[in-house]
Amino acid sequence: xxxxxxxxxxxxxxxxxxxxxxxxxxxxxxxxxxxxxxxxxxxxxxxxxxxxxxxxxxxxxxxxxxxxxxxxxxxxxxxxxxxxxxxxxxxxxxxxxxxxxxxxxxxxxxxxxxxxxxxxxxxxxxxxxxxxxxxxxxxxxxxxxxxxxxxxxxxxxxxxxxxxxxxxxxxxxxxxxxxxxxxxxxxxxxxxxxxxxxxxxxxxxxxxxxxxxxxxxxxxxxxxxxxxxxxxxxxxxxxxxxxxxxxxxxxxxxxxxxxxxxxxxxxxxxxxxxxxxxxxxxxxxxxxxxxxxxxxxxxxxxxxxxxxxxxxxxxxxxxxxxxxxxxxxxxxxxxxxxxxxxxxxxxxxxxxxxxxxxxxxxxxxxxxxxxxxxxxxxxxxxxxxxxxxxxxxxxxxxxxxxxxxxxxxxxxxxxxxxxxxxxxxxxxxxxxxxxxxxxxxxxxxxxxxxxxxxxxxxxxxxxxxxxxxxxxxxxxxxxxxxxxxxxxxxxxxxxxxxxxxxxxxxxxxxxxxxxx
Numbered sequence: 442x443x444x445x446x447x448x449x450x451x452x453x454x455x456x457x458x459x460x461x462x463x464x465x466x467x468x469x470x471x472x473x474x475x476x477x478x479x480x481x482x483x484x485x486x487x488x489x490x491x492x493x494x495x496x497x498x499x500x501x502x503x504x505x506x507x508x509x510x511x512x513x514x515x516x517x518x519x520x521x522x523x524x525x526x527x528x529x530x531x532x533x534x535x536x537x538x539x540x541x542x543x544x545x546x547x548x549x550x551x552x553x554x555x556x557x558x559x560x561x562x563x564x565x566x567x568x569x570x571x572x573x574x575x576x577x578x579x580x581x582x583x584x585x586x587x588x589x590x591x592x593x594x595x596x597x598x599x600x601x602x603x604x605x606x607x608x609x610x611x612x613x614x615x616x617x618x619x620x621x622x623x624x625x626x627x628x629x630x631x632x633x634x635x636x637x638x639x640x641x642x643x644x645x646x647x648x649x650x651x652x653x654x655x656x657x658x659x660x661x662x663x664x665x666x667x668x669x670x671x672x673x674x675x676x677x678x679x680x681x682x683x684x685x686x687x688x689x690x691x692x693x694x695x696x697x698x699x700x701x702x703x704x705x706x707x708x709x710x711x712x713x714x715x716x717x718x719x720x721x722x723x724x725x726x727x728x729x730x731x732x733x734x735x736x737x738x739x740x741x742x743x744x745x746x747x748x749x750x751x752x753x754x755x756x757x758x759x760x761x762x763x764x765x766x767x768x769x770x771x772x773x774x775x776x777x778x779x780x781x782x783x784x785x786x787x788x789x790x791x792x793x794x795x796x797x798x799x800x801x802x803x804x805x806x807x808x809x810x811x812x813x814x815x816x817x818x819x820x821x822x823x824x825x826x827x828x829x830x831x832x833x834x835x836x837x838x839x840x841x842x843x844x845x846x847x848x849x850x851x852x853x854x855x856x857x858x859x860x861x862x863x864x865x866x867x868x869x870x871x872x873x874x875x876x877x878x879x880x881x882x883x884x885x886x887x888x889x890x891x892x893x894x895x896x897x898x899x900x901x902x903x904x905x906x907x908x909x910x911x912x913x914x915x916x917x918x919x920x921x922x923x924x925x926x927x928x929x930x931x932x933x934x935x936x937x938x939x940x941x942x943x944x945x946x947x948x949x950x951x952x953x954x955x956x957x
Contacts, residue, residue, distance in 0.1 A: 442483050443952070444635075444639070444642075444689070445639060445642050445643055445692075445942075445946055445952075446946065447943070447946060450943065453479075453482075453483065454696070454699075457475075457476065457597075458699060458700070460472075460479070461475055461476050461700060462622070462623050465620075465621025470586075470588055472621050473588050473589060473615055474588050476592055477588060479597065480592070480595035480596055480600060481495070481496075483597040483600070484595065484597070484600060484601075487561045488560075488561070491560040494560055494563075495560075495566060495595065498527075498530065498566065498570065498594075499590070499591055502523065502570040502573065502594075503585075503587060503590050505523040505574065506523075506574055506577045506582070506585070506590075507585060508523075509574060509577050509578050510577050510582075510585065516578060520574060523574050524571055527574075530567070531563060531564065531567045533557070534557055534558075534560055535559055535563065535564065535767055536763075536767045538767065539767035561601055562600050562601040564764060565599065565600065565602060565603050565605060566594055566600060568605045568728075568731055569593075569594060569605055571735065572605060572607050572735070573593070573607075575734075575735060576607060576608050576609060577608075581608070581609050582612075584608075584613075584616070592615065593606065593611050593615075596611070596697075596702075598692075598694075598697040598704060599693055601952075602686075602693075602952055602954040603707055603725070604693070604704055604705050604706075604707040605727040605728055606704070606705070606727070610705060610907050614703065615702070617701075619701065620700070620701045620702065622701075624701055627698050627700075629927060630695075630903050630905065631697070631698030631699035632695065632699065632935060632939070633900070633931070634691050634692075634694055634695030634900060635692050635696055635699075635939075636695075636935050636938040636939035636942060637691050637695075637899070637938060638687075638688045638689065638693075638695055638896070639938075640938050640939075640941060640942045641684045641685075641687050641688030641691065642684065642685060642688030642692070642942075642952070643688075643942045643946055643950070644941060645684040646683075646684035646685035646688055647950050649677050649680055649684070649882045649883075652673065652879045653677045653681055656670055656674025656835075657674060657678070657826060657827070660674075660826070660834050660838075661826075661827050661831050665838065665843050666834070667838065667843075668838060668841055668843075670838070671839040672839050673879055673883070675818050675821065675835060675839060676818065676883050677879065677883065678821055678825050679818050680882075680886035680890070681953075682824075682825075683712060683890065684886075685952055685953045685954070686708060686725070686953065686954055687708050688952075689952045690707045691708075691896045694707075694905060703905070703906055704907060705726070705907045706897060706905075707725060707727050708723070708726065708895075709726065710890070710895045711723035711817075712814055712817070712890045712891065713810065713890070714810065714813050715806050716785050716789075716809055716813055717784075717785045717813055717817075718782060718786070719813075720813055720817060721782070728761070732760075732761050736756075736757050736760060737753055737754070737757040740753040740756060741753055751783045751786070754779055754783055754786070755776070755779035758775045758776065759775045760775070762775015762776065765824070769828070769829060770824065770826050770827075770828060770829060771824065773823045773832070774821075777819070777820045781816055810891075819836060819839075822835045822836055894920045899923055900925050901916075902924060902925070902926075903925065
């Protein structure tokens with residue numbers, strides 16, 4: 442079931458809310474059980490058969506967690522066993538096809554292996570439970586109510602595409618009496634955040650998506666793209682992915698707030714980042730924290746010298762790329778970001794050595810934002826491409842590797858021998874400049890991303906999420922105009938935004954992160 446579907450908005454969500462709060466007036470455990478059951482139904486809407494995999498994972502991890510918590514000896518051994526079991530299950534479902542395909546290609550084998558279907562959300566519910574096991578081992582998880590544990594894992598706002606949850610963040614909230622009482626404030630805040638997220642997904646992400654597939658498909662078919670075509674497709678995908686994941690993250694936080702539960706922030710205007718380190722503090726934040734805490738630090742972090750630190754960064758990002766998908770393009774994307782991070786840390790070290798604590802000025806910041814954005818766009822090209830050759834073809838065209846073609850109308854105005862030096866020619870520049878709406882979408886997306894406040898900045902006075910570090914950021918003065926308040930004009934704005942999003946639901950449009 443999709444958040445951006447009519448059956449979810451008009452049937453599933455009202456029924457789930459009504460049952461939760463009615464049962465909450467009687468018994469809190471009954472309300473929690475109802476929400477857990479509703480979450481399993483939400484998951485089963487995709488494929489009922491894989492509910493058994495989800496339940497088996499929950500049961501095994503719950504009892505392994507109890508074993509770790511109460512072990513008087515061999516606690517670390519039990520933790521290793523539990524984590525290994527989770528990772529083996531994840532690797533089988535996510536990487537078996539990838540492994541077999543590559544072995545067949547390298548060695549010429551012909552294994553008649555049935556195609557393994559990737560269960561929806563397996564990465565997220567597996568990582569959530571690995572975090573639970575680690576927290577249990579460290580003594581951070583102390584509540585083991587089985588109903589609450591099932592709800593912790595299956596809770597539908599996060600189940601399919603995150604955020605990755607920690608037991609200590611969520612379970613105390615389900616233990617509060619006020620969680621089970623209807624709150625007009627939570628309903629208003631949650632509905633506003635959900636409406637903004639729905640608008641981002643249905644209107645913005647799906648609106649710009651129509652310009653993406655034709656460009657990448659043309660590159661896949663071997664067409665040599667012009668620089669305008671390549672940049673047009675790459676930028677449109679960059680903003681499609683941004684609005685798609687930002688929209689999902691908002692909708693998850695908004696839906697959870699309807700139940701008086703705060704989810705951790707998972708998206709914080711990453712394209713405003715002035716460097717790649719800051720980008721990863723803003724993009725898929727809970728996954729970044731997970732990789733840092735359970736992989737990078739476990740590998741040694743920065744505790745064993747500069748060279749080892751860069752190796753650990755590279756390994757972490759390579760595995761992070763592979764987590765996003767079983768394909769070499771994802772590995773390349775992760776490797777690129779590993780290189781970006783290494784360069785960023787090296788530059789930061791040089792800056793501190795020669796400039797000390799002098800903060801970069803606004804010109805450096807603008808340059809940093811632009812450079813970081815271009816680096817991210819290049820990474821997204823490989824992330825979206827069907828294979829390495831397609832990605833390289835796109836990047837080559839983007840940076841003039843196939844020459845720079847200008848419209849024929851400019852040939853008379855731009856004479857000079859310098860054109861030969863830079864490989865400039867005249868002719869049909871491709872589809873971008875012929876489709877003014879595509880240019881409008883790109884420019885409009887840039888304005889939306891860089892000039893407007895994000896959702897948590899709009900809702901900053903009402904603590905929209907757990908551990909919202911952005912609430913302390915210094916914001917431009919005029920952002921106060923768009924700060925949400927419980928007023929009639931905001932109710933009207935929310936109603937219009939929600940209606941616009943609902944009216945835009947014309948077809949099934951999955952979130953891009955459902956693929957991972």
